[in-house]
Amino acid sequence: MASAQTRHRLTVRAGGARVAMAAEGVAEVIRTPRITRMPHGPPGLLGVTHLRGLVLPVVSLGALLGVETPTDTTRVVVLRRDPPIGLAVDSIEALNAAGDDDADAQHGRLLLDDASGARWFDLDAALQDRFAAFRAAPRALEREVVAGATVAKAAQAAFLGFVLAGQDYALPLDAVAEVMAVPKAIAALPRTETLLIGVFELRDAVLPVVSLRALLGLEQRDAQADDRIVVVRIGGHRLALLVDQISIILRVPREAVGPAPALFNRASGEARIDSVLRLPDGRGLVSILAPERILADERVSQLLAEAADQKDIAMASPSSATTRERFLVIRLGDETYGLPIAAVDEVVRLPETLTRLPKAPAYVQGVMNLRGKVIPVIDQRQRFSVSGEAAGEARRVVVVTLGGLQAGFAVDAVARILEVEAGDLMPAPELSDGGGRLFDRAARVEREGDVILLIDPRALLERAEADLLRDLTAKTRAS
Known part of the structure; x- marks a missing residue:
């Protein structure tokens, strides 16, 4: 009976420091999976991954502690929370019985031991400070956007x-x-x-x-x-x-x-x-x-x-009772993201030359003429902070229209069109830094063991419009 009361302490290394935490607060420890980067995320957020039907945010524990070093993480400690969160660590050191001095570790606190000595670190406070809106949001907004776009088109x-x-x-x-x-x-x-x-x-x-x-x-x-x-x-x-x-x-x-x-x-x-x-x-x-x-x-x-x-080939169409949604999967650098097909007006080749706008910010590549309409072209690589430069014939402009907003978003390539069953669509955690929620859902791609973040088209357009107006106003005042 006494053994059932025994508490344990999990010790890991993160950013060169030794960190101890209550093992009872740990759901599992996994090898570092493929992580999809989330643009505009708070510092320390490595991205998200798929874990048994959930979109799991993965945070660098070293960055949270302020002791980040250029070491590679090898494990992710999945905390027993609702919703769960993963802490990327350098390595796992030990699992030991906890002592009496570990009582505080039961309340979201970590015991940090580095060059400055041993001290307590309030993990809950750090997470709330960086991820104040860390919660799953409803899907109603995206569905409303898709429905409206379908009627308009x-x-x-x-x-x-x-x-x-x-x-x-x-x-x-x-x-x-x-x-x-x-x-x-x-x-x-x-x-x-x-x-x-x-x-x-x-x-x-x-x-x-x-x-x-x-x-x-x-x-x-x-x-x-x-x-x-x-x-x-x-x-x-x-x-x-x-x-x-x-x-x-x-x-x-x-x-x-x-x-x-x-x-x-x-x-x-x-x-x-x-x-x-x-x-x-x-x-x-x-x-x-x-x-x-x-x-x-x-x-x-x-x-x-x-x-x-x-009867060797299953040719029957999927059950009509199964709800499916189609997404245009775009590529930016090494990452892929999805947009609801219903919100996509067109996909065209990126013109060789675009008309530049005076005083426009760098992420506005220029404007293009699309059947008599002048459409601004936004460099989505810059917007998503993708390093390097893209070149080649695969570059495309994805034209998105919702309400009175219309813009073209330059991407590295259009990877595919993906049909996703409703059961494989999951709410995305709200992790972006202010300015609206850019990713509202994620799609699980079972055959690839991957997760694709889905962009809310309304948020994409409204954020682009707001930032463009702000930057143009700032440049006008400066001149």
């Missing part, structure tokens, strides 16, 4: 643009479930024609991968790094289409889309082209494919029928 037609053999094509965005890099584990099937590349597993379903080049009768080529998989919903099926490259997301008035000329459908390989869109500024035509015509292709329908008969 109802009069527009939205498309995902991609390239095949140097030509521009598009699919209705509503038919696109996901866009991703080509999986490494595509299983080739014996005795199949070039149309069917193979199959791969996606969330408990095995999807056939069809070459869209072969389907349209275009010249075949070897796989390349820019190749992408577009997962489309066609009737009661999901099908993976292999394309050369993703180019843009485009929203246009419905009247801007016209029927395809008969010339486009002169051959069986092109009979999937339903309509065409003439890009502004003489940028050419985009051929729009009809998903139902893809399914009508005898070869595709035969593949789906054979798979269903054999």
